[in-house]
Amino acid sequence: MAIPKVCGIETEFGVVLRGVADPNPVLASSLLINGYVEQRRVGWDFEDESPDRDARGAAREGAMPPEVETHLVNTVLTNGARYYVDHAHPEYSTPECLDALELVVADKAGERILARSMRAANRLLDPGQEIVVYKNNSDGKGNSYGTHENYLVDRAVPFAHLVRVLLPWFVSRQVFTGAGKVGSENGAGVARYQISQRADFFEEEVGLETTLKRPIVNTRDEPHADPQRYRRLHVIAGDANLCEVATFLKVGTTAIVLAMTEDEVVRADLAVAAPVAAMRTVSHDPTCRATVELVDGSRCTAVELQWEFLRLARAYADRSGLEACGGPEVGGLVLDRWERTLTALEVDPMDLDGQLDWVTKLRLLEAYVARDGLAWGDPKLALLDLQYHDVRPERSLYERLVAAGTVERLVDEDAVTAAITDPPPSTRAYFRGRCLERWPDAVVAANWDSIILDVGTDPLKRIPMMEPLRGSRVHVEALLDQARTPADLVARLAS
Amino acid sequence: MPEQQRKQRPAPRERVEEEATVATPTERGEKLKSELDDLLDEIDEVLEENAEEFVKSYVQKGGE
Numbered sequence: 001m002a003i004p005k006v007c008g009i010e011t012e013f014g015v016v017l018r019g020v021a022d023p024n025p026v027l028a029s030s031l032l033i034n035g036y037v038e039q040r041r042v043g044w045d046f047e048d049e050s051p052d053r054d055a056r057g058a059a060r061e062g063a064m065p066p067e068v069e070t071h072l073v074n075t076v077l078t079n080g081a082r083y084y085v086d087h088a089h090p091e092y093s094t095p096e097c098l099d100a101l102e103l104v105v106a107d108k109a110g111e112r113i114l115a116r117s118m119r120a121a122n123r124l125l126d127p128g129q130e131i132v133v134y135k136n137n138s139d140g141k142g143n144s145y146g147t148h149e150n151y152l153v154d155r156a157v158p159f160a161h162l163v164r165v166l167l168p169w170f171v172s173r174q175v176f177t178g179a180g181k182v183g184s185e186n187g188a189g190v191a192r193y194q195i196s197q198r199a200d201f202f203e204e205e206v207g208l209e210t211t212l213k214r215p216i217v218n219t220r221d222e223p224h225a226d227p228q229r230y231r232r233l234h235v236i237a238g239d240a241n242l243c244e245v246a247t248f249l250k251v252g253t254t255a256i257v258l259a260m261t262e263d264e265v266v267r268a269d270l271a272v273a274a275p276v277a278a279m280r281t282v283s284h285d286p287t288c289r290a291t292v293e294l295v296d297g298s299r300c301t302a303v304e305l306q307w308e309f310l311r312l313a314r315a316y317a318d319r320s321g322l323e324a325c326g327g328p329e330v331g332g333l334v335l336d337r338w339e340r341t342l343t344a345l346e347v348d349p350m351d352l353d354g355q356l357d358w359v360t361k362l363r364l365l366e367a368y369v370a371r372d373g374l375a376w377g378d379p380k381l382a383l384l385d386l387q388y389h390d391v392r393p394e395r396s397l398y399e400r401l402v403a404a405g406t407v408e409r410l411v412d413e414d415a416v417t418a419a420i421t422d423p424p425p426s427t428r429a430y431f432r433g434r435c436l437e438r439w440p441d442a443v444v445a446a447n448w449d450s451i452i453l454d455v456g457t458d459p460l461k462r463i464p465m466m467e468p469l470r471g472s473r474v475h476v477e478a479l480l481d482q483a484r485t486p487a488d489l490v491a492r493l494a495s
Numbered sequence: 496m497p498e499q500q501r502k503q504r505p506a507p508r509e510r511v512e513e514e515a516t517v518a519t520p521t522e523r524g525e526k527l528k529s530e531l532d533d534l535l536d537e538i539d540e541v542l543e544e545n546a547e548e549f550v551k552s553y554v555q556k557g558g559e
Contacts, residue, residue: 012558014553015555016553087558087559089555138555139553143554145555145557145559146558146559210559212557214559367531371535378546380542382550383542383543383550384538387541387543394541395543397541400537400538404534404537
């Protein structure tokens with residue numbers, strides 16, 4: 001039986017500090033986070049971080065594990081999220097969620113938090129200086145920064161089996177996950193406009209790296225949960241989405257495919273012959289008609305591959321009820337939206353304006369091309385591309401389109417506002433967030449799978465949270481409400 | 496007003512027609528077109544000045 005697809009999204013935002021001669025992106029990122037976290041900051045506990053652990057087993061020769069940067073700003077929020085400086089970017093990791101709809105809310109709340117951070121940080125800067133962040137994945141000059149999804153996967157599934165399923169999956173899902181990009185990078189061949197921000201940057205099929213020679217399937221094996229039972233699939237082959245429909249589809253469909261893989265219903269004959277080249281072929285073709293070769297020698301489009309995955313998912317849903325993927329309600333919404341999207345991609349992708357980022361952006365660009373007679377190399381188009389992702393509500397072109405009513409929203413803005421401060425009820429993020437909200441001074445440190453409390457007497461108490469679904473509202477709300485002090489909470493947990 | 500100037504700036508006519516056939520693969524109604532024009536006018540007002548310089552200066556360090 002597939003296990004519940006606990007999921008989350010980490011987003012590294014592009015950041016610029018304007019009005020400064022020699023802008024330092026690390027400083028700008030720190031200012032954002034410190035500006036936002038006005039209350040006492042709770043430190044991140046690095047004890048269980050091991051990003052160099054490889055899901056394939058022993059460390060690979062020549063692999064370059066990312067380093068954990070403990071000296072940078074790193075904090076936990078009352079909504080259960082982690083907000084920190086990663087390399088030279090502000091990064092927001094959503095709290096763990098239980099289904100795609102919950103994650104859309106948490107991801108959108110991250111955008112609102114960055115917008116608030118900008119306002120707070122800019123108040124600390126001199127006149128004429130400003131920090132601006134972008135929710136995208138590329139500077140258009142060969143530098144990429146990631147948006148990573150995470151899914152809880154059963155440890156019993158052989159990693160090689162996951163890889164077989166995921167290569168064709170990541171190649172083909174770009175047709176709805178792409179955020180769109182003007183031009184191409186990294187020697188990926190000429191493209192006027194392409195579907196994905198990220199496709200140009202993948203150079204390997206499978207690997208541990210995330211910053212160079214990026215692999216389509218990342219093998220980082222850092223479960224942040226009981227390592228005997230779980231792995232955390234760390235997906236780096238995705239774009240930062242602003243359209244809620246795109247995020248919903250990206251997470252919802254991937255969760256279903258992973259559940260199907262656990263339950264062994266995905267066949268191996270979907271394998272793509274040359275996945276790295278296929279990533280680019282699919283991304284560089286906004287008509288969605290380009291074909292890629294499969295291992296069996298046949299050729300098909302990304303959309304045709306997706307239809308095959310959907311066919312399997314429909315059959316799987318009938319059997320399983322999609323219990324691991326948000327149940328019949330959310331899982332059913334995913335399947336319906338998935339089918340409508342594939343149908344539209346076949347008829348005319350432009351019909352998905354307002355639902356998928358790459359289509360929404362393309363329609364805007366084409367409108368400018370038509371009105372102003374711009375050539376496709378015109379810098380104004382590159383500007384429109386960039387500013388689509390501007391996180392400032394007043395400058396974001398995406399938000400303009402939302403305001404104009406041309407973008408479909410899936411979640412209520414009130415729910416997004418609540419998710420800025422409140423954790424999702426369904427996972428251990430609830431316990432983490434509520435502890436922080438109730439006893440900010442007693443939470444000495446926290447990470448995904450534990451929390452350290454100062455109960456007033458030595459030693460500090462570490463509460464392990466190795467089960468991602470334990471610590472949900474159903475489990476601990478009464479306990480948290482009844483506990484008078486952190487020490488009382490620890491005593492009640494022990495009893 | 497700069498907005499007015501932008502709105503009134505005529506685009507090269509021939510080129511617009513030529514591009515338009517490429518740009519709109521599907522038929523869209525006149526109403527939609529007028530709404531779109533209004534939207535572009537709105538977006539003109541929030542677009543950063545000096546596109547070329549702005550885009551050039553957007554340089555990020557790689558991440559992840």
